Amino acid sequence: MKTRTILHVDMDAFYASIEMLEDPALRDKPVIVGGIPEKRGVVAAASYEVRKYGVHSAMSSYQAKKLCPQAIFISPRMGLYARYSKRIFAILREYTPLVEPISIDEAFLDVTGSRNLFGPGSQIGRTIKRRIREELGLTASIGVATNKFLAKLASDLEKPDGFVVIPPETATARLADLPVGKLWGVGQVLQRELARQGVHKIRDLLVLPVERLEAIAGSHSRRLRELARGIDTRPVVVGEASKSIGAETTFTKDISETRRLFAELDALATRVAKRLRKEGYRAHTIQLKARYADFTTVTRAVTIPVPSASTQTLMRTARDLLQTRLDRHGRPLRLLGVSASGLVRPAEGEPELFPDRQREQDERVDHLLDALQDKYGAQKIWRGYQRREEDA
Numbered sequence: 001m002k003t004r005t006i007l008h009v010d011m012d013a014f015y016a017s018i019e020m021l022e023d024p025a026l027r028d029k030p031v032i033v034g035g036i037p038e039k040r041g042v043v044a045a046a047s048y049e050v051r052k053y054g055v056h057s058a059m060s061s062y063q064a065k066k067l068c069p070q071a072i073f074i075s076p077r078m079g080l081y082a083r084y085s086k087r088i089f090a091i092l093r094e095y096t097p098l099v100e101p102i103s104i105d106e107a108f109l110d111v112t113g114s115r116n117l118f119g120p121g122s123q124i125g126r127t128i129k130r131r132i133r134e135e136l137g138l139t140a141s142i143g144v145a146t147n148k149f150l151a152k153l154a155s156d157l158e159k160p161d162g163f164v165v166i167p168p169e170t171a172t173a174r175l176a177d178l179p180v181g182k183l184w185g186v187g188q189v190l191q192r193e194l195a196r197q198g199v200h201k202i203r204d205l206l207v208l209p210v211e212r213l214e215a216i217a218g219s220h221s222r223r224l225r226e227l228a229r230g231i232d233t234r235p236v237v238v239g240e241a242s243k244s245i246g247a248e249t250t251f252t253k254d255i256s257e258t259r260r261l262f263a264e265l266d267a268l269a270t271r272v273a274k275r276l277r278k279e280g281y282r283a284h285t286i287q288l289k290a291r292y293a294d295f296t297t298v299t300r301a302v303t304i305p306v307p308s309a310s311t312q313t314l315m316r317t318a319r320d321l322l323q324t325r326l327d328r329h330g331r332p333l334r335l336l337g338v339s340a341s342g343l344v345r346p347a348e349g350e351p352e353l354f355p356d357r358q359r360e361q362d363e364r365v366d367h368l369l370d371a372l373q374d375k376y377g378a379q380k381i382w383r384g385y386q387r388r389e390e391d392a
């Protein structure tokens with residue numbers, strides 16, 4: 001098999017770095033981008049100055065403020081970050097068409113076919129890093145390796161402003177002393193199970209008898225053994241497969257009543273469906289995100305038989321996930337989110353074998369509502385049984 005060259009590019013403290021770039025007075029200050037503590041917000045990005053205090057993203061802003069009282073809180077400006085992101089991805093795509101976006105500030109690149117033109121992967125990586133710094137004033141951490149797993153691992157090793165190349169012959173040595181949690185698919189539960197078998201580092205996993213690993217990790221065991229040896233054959237998937245469109249809301253007070261949670265979900269599903277339609281997508285997968293009062297966050301997803309951008313379908317699916325897939329037992333929630341992924345553009349797909357009458361009708365209503373809302377504003381035009389929701 002031909003040796004591939006994969007890059008993983010990941011911007012450093014992306015939102016916070018942009019805010020510091022836009023306002024030089026914020027430089028070297030403990031900057032937190034996220035919701036304000038008084039409104040029960042969550043940290044979306046933390047500058048490296050504030051991370052020293054133990055602040056990290058996804059932590060509650062309240063807790064972050066306790067750790068670093070002098071922190072400066074800034075509300076996210078997603079439009080601004082998206083504009084920076086666009087410029088970064090434009091640079092990446094100059095070096096290969098094989099770019100897989102993971103998020104607004106992170107991507108895999110397969111530059112195997114670009115080496116003749118731009119030099120070896122390390123050189124392409126260095127060039128991209130330099131251009132992002134010179135043209136945008138931001139730093140990226142980049143990992144270069146022969147597959148996605150190693151490239152992502154590499155970009156993380158010397159973050160921020162990191163640049164690490166893992167040549168295939170050094171992969172096993174690089175991996176040996178890292179904790180097994182670094183392997184994709186090894187979450188806390190599996191990690192605990194492995195620890196019970198004396199497996200803490202990746203090197204331990206390699207000497208664990210196959211049957212014992214299978215007993216713990218089941219069908220994952222083969223892939224785990226491959227990853228532990230630095231083998232990962234997953235291709236870089238171009239385009240929007242990993243893109244998702246979502247909306248979430250943090251309540252000013254926790255909500256436990258199902259009826260009220262449904263109303264919140266309807267509003268979120270409406271927003272997501274509308275954005276899907278606006279961008280010309282239908283989604284295969286709908287995901288529900290719920291956060292309990294103690295900050296435990298769970299996600300539940302379902303793949304729907306026919307990809308959809310219908311408000312009705314998204315609402316029904318989200319409600320269904322909340323009711324049947326969440327072991328809530330009446331516990332109150334502080335946050336709900338709905339997101340759509342596995343996005344396809346209807347025109348690109350196969351011709352529809354089973355055109356769906358109900359969906360066609362739903363979509364006609366959706367389009368009519370979109371047009372009216374664009375013209376008269378969302379406040380005035382609303383489905384009869386929905387109530388208006390404030391965006392968090």
Ligand SMILES: [Mg+2]
Nearest residue numbers: 010011012105
């Ligand atoms: Mg990042």
